[in-house]
Amino acid sequence: FTVKKQQTKPYDGQKPGTSGLRKKVKVFQQEHYLANFVQSTINALPADKIKGSTIVVSGDGRYYSPDAIQIIIKIAAGNGIGQIWVGQDGLLSTPAVSGVIRNRVGSKGEKAYGAFILTASHNAGGPDEDFGIKYNTENGGPALESLTDKIFQNTKNIKEYFIAEGIPDVDIHKIGRSSFSGPSGEFSVEVFDATEDYVNLMKTIFDFEAISRLLARPDFTFCYDALHGVAGVYAKRIFVTELNATESSLLNCVPKEDFGGGHPDPNLTYAKQLVKTMGLGSPVPEEIPEFGAAADGDADRNMILGKKFFVTPSDSVAIIAANAVGAIPYFKNGLKGVARSMPTSAALDVVAQKLGLKQFEVPTGWKFFGNLMDAGMCSICGEESFGTGSDHIREKDGIWAVLAWLSILAYRNRDVAADGKLVTVEDIVKLHWQTYGRHYYTRYDYENVDAGAAKNLIDHLVKHHSDLDGLNKIIKDTRPEVAEVELGDEFEYTDPVDGSVSSHQGVRFLFKDGSRLVFRLSGTGSVGATIRLYIEQYQSDRSKTGADAAETLAPLVEVALVISKMEEFTGRSAPTVIT
Ligand code: VG1
């Protein structure tokens, strides 16, 4: 093949957000749009590392992925990259990519230098919906801000990109290797099994035999919903082939390019079918499984449900951390530390304090956990947004979280209880609250509001910080039972490993009784702005941990809506999603 220098012009707005560049498919389909971003990324990486390197390209299989893969292959060849690894059918979950970068060894002993992950995660897919791309680096984690800033600068100045001519479209459905000869030597594309590396990794972490014994119990029933995302491929292999769950326990496990027209977002609003199956909707089915879980489009998120019971993600990570050492072989020597994103509830902190573990609070987005894990400071981490994971890779991991919960259930049920009854998800959570107290928690999302209005709301909130007396008067007039605010700030994080500073990471109001309100703007949307409001209240009195969350939080919610003037700024009387 030959290499063509293609002239191009910059596009506005190619700034990677919380997790890569996400736009409508139509935006990506504009001439040179994707190519500009890929070339800008390559230009931001050291040239000597790129030459002859191996790069992974795959994703959640959403609409436009096959086209994007062929474009990236040709630009890679045009830039002297030596090899592209593609998961069969162009599919690899985000956690699987992270594992492939860290662990996969090629036939010549080579390892991958990085990856382009093609996903817009929980955003809808299809010709009129979203596509996305993000770059992960050598440690398997998302590019840090220093790199994404450089990529963004490059997108603003790009004049040309390099693309191979004479390479036919590669068949991404067939496992095997295709090689081509170009100006800087051989270039090859290897299509490999999308699940093998990941399954092997999971087997080194968990006791598969213990989990399959749990699944075999007649009183334990299991259900997994991939929401038509890439998790289905892994769910079949792991839950059915390896752990002997029945095929019928899998819902929506064939990946679809439009996720069946829904949002592949595992929460109580979008995972409708699972929510119903688990008895949390109406009508309530006669038979309800003991355990249910769902994933998002790229399989890095998880939702955990028990029979008629929802586990908040903030509780989930705390419970996994509290139980990991006995229940999960990977952690048998103890935890190095734990971490959560700032808006995630402090349930994890209480566990860390009790167990004497180091604990970190980082901004929203998985990239902030990477340095901690690379430095050996953190073993388990999580976000309130249905993200949970550990230092086995450098992404959150939806299937890992399910296996972690199944491990805990298997461990707690390893001896038959005196009454012969199964220890359930609900039992485990309630016992956790008895031991550590409960963090009542909810999140309100206002999706696709006017960007200017969202900015004004944030500016308005920041103004409260300089007048807490005035703010506390408003709170007293609204709901006298709500505690006073003792601190208001915008969260700023200094990375303890590399010293980098990230500011304006969310507007916080910390109350005297430990309650918190946090407001921030989403960095993963593709149109307008999404305002996220996080509401948390701690209850240490063990006799009061069993109340209804919505009822308990109602006064604090009202205060949040009043002090932010939510309706006045956005015109919205209710959020689009409550989790
Ligand atoms: C959201 C979540 C954040 C998560 C990010 C990527 O970001 O809040 O916790 O890390 O999505 O997850 P934002 O900026 O929209 O709040 V995924 O599964 O979309 O890669």
Ligand code: CO
């Ligand atoms: Co995701």
